[in-house]
Amino acid sequence: MSLVPWPASTLVTALVALALEGAVGWPAPLYAAIGHPVTWIGRLIGGFDRVLNRDDFGAPLRRxxxxxxxxxxxxxxxxIAWGLQSGLEALVPGFAGLLLVGILAASLPAQRSLDTHVRAVAEALERDLPAGRRAVSMIVGRDPSRLDEAGVARAAIESLAENFSDGIxxxxxxTAAAGLPGGVLYKAxxxxxxxxxxxxxxxxxxxWAAARCDDLVNLPASRLSALWLVLAATITPGADARTAIAAIRRDAGSHRSPNAGWPEAAMAGALGLALAGPRxxxxxxxxxxxxxxxxxxxVAADVRRALGLYxxxxxVQATAFAVLLVAFALV
Known part of the structure; x- marks a missing residue:
């Protein structure tokens, strides 16, 4: 058990993860050597899918x-996550142990990777449309061959908004709520x-269960991500927090997803754009x-504006976590 009480302990873990992943991401040599925790989880899920999702099962059995x-x-x-956290905190008590847990938790968010991939779309689209289509195909599931310049830019910004919520x-x-186990359970x-x-x-x-569970666990973060974007609009040149709030209130609930509409509407309103729509x-x-x-x-410049807001x-998120940590430390 950590000598630092909850929630200060889990806030430290989240802040360390945020700072470390933002600084270095998941280094390519490390990925080449051991892969990534998400790929390990994916192999586990794939194994269950192959064994239990049988063609001769009807819908009730499959569910x-x-x-x-x-x-x-x-x-x-x-x-596994609980065992790792408990073991580290027992072997290295106090703040040092929390730092080690935070290093493990740095594999959970994807802020640096998201920035890199979306920036690549902006750079490619500034060169020509075919390059933009190739770049955006790395981050979206829709057919890029049908997208014009506006479609490529829109797809990139939508991906940025949605992945800001569920990827970061x-x-x-x-992680801030339940430490390494909380973050790992979410990623799973x-x-x-x-x-x-x-x-x-x-x-x-x-x-069915996976989809419903994902909707549920993303509900608080989708609303929180919209709040972070609204607050970010107050310090981002060319962004407007008031139109972001108006877009959230008017449009977020009409999105096909119960969660994605919140960050997408916030980003669209803040930047004076229209996102989503037919696709x-x-x-x-x-x-x-x-x-x-x-x-x-x-246009491509709008992708760069979205990156600035992101x-x-x-x-804003890092500041909020730090303020909460100080507040709980003073209690």
């Missing part, structure tokens, strides 16, 4: 097998949704609602 899969994956990953704010929120649930939470013939029933996935047209009522003819939101 039950999916529930078993989710519970097993959460139990295994959460148990959510794992750090759950989110990875399960990414792999099996699809409405396809194979996964609609089997992935094509795997050859099918989806008539999505628009987030924001601003300009629809987006970086300010990261600073």
């Amino acid at each position: 039950a097998a999916g529930v078993v899969t989710l519970i097993a994956v959460l139990a295994i990953t959460g148990g 704010v959510a794992p750090l929120f759950w 649930a989110n990875t399960a949704d990414s792999m099996i939470g699809h409405r396809t013939p194979r996964h609609e029933a089997f992935g 094509v996935y795997e050859g099918e047209v989806y008539d999505g609602a628009w987030m924001g009522d601003g300009r629809r003819d987006l 970086r300010a939101a990261l600073a």
Whole structure:
């Protein structure tokens, strides 16, 4: 058990993770040597999918097998994370132990990687449209060959907003709430949704539990990410916090996702843009609602504006965690 009481202990873990991942990310040599925790979780989920998601099962059995899969994956990953945290805190008590736990937790957020990939879209789109399409295909699932310049820019900004919530704010929120086990459990649930939470013939029933769980665990972070973006708009040149709030109130609830609309509407409103709307996935047209009522003819410069707002939101988040840590330390 840590000598530093909760929630100060978990806030330290989250702050260390945020700072370390922002500074160095997940280094390529380390990835080449051992992979990444998300890929390990993915292999575990893939194994359950191959064994339990049987073609001869009807929908009720597949749904039950999916529930078993989710519970097993959460139990295994959460148990390992709890064991690692408990072991480190027992071997290295006090603040030093929390630093070590924070180093492990730095594998959970993806702020540096997200910045790199979205910036690559802006740089490619500034060169030409085909390069922009190739770059955006690395971060979105829609068919890039159908996208014009505005479509590429919009896809990149939407990915930035949504991944800010579920790739950064959510794992750090759950780490701040429950330490390394909380962050790892979130990543396991989110990875399960990414792999099996699809409405396809194979996964609609089997992935039902994963999809519902992901919606639930992302609910607090999606609202929090919208708040960080609104606050960031107050310190970002060219952004407007009032229009961000208006867009959230008007549009967030009409998004096809119960969570993605919050950061997307906040970013759209803050930047005076329109995001989401109709799009094509795997050859099918989806008539999505628009987030924001601003300009629809987006350009590469708008991607860079979105990155500026995103970086300010990261600073807001770090400041909020630090203020909370000081406040709890003084109690």
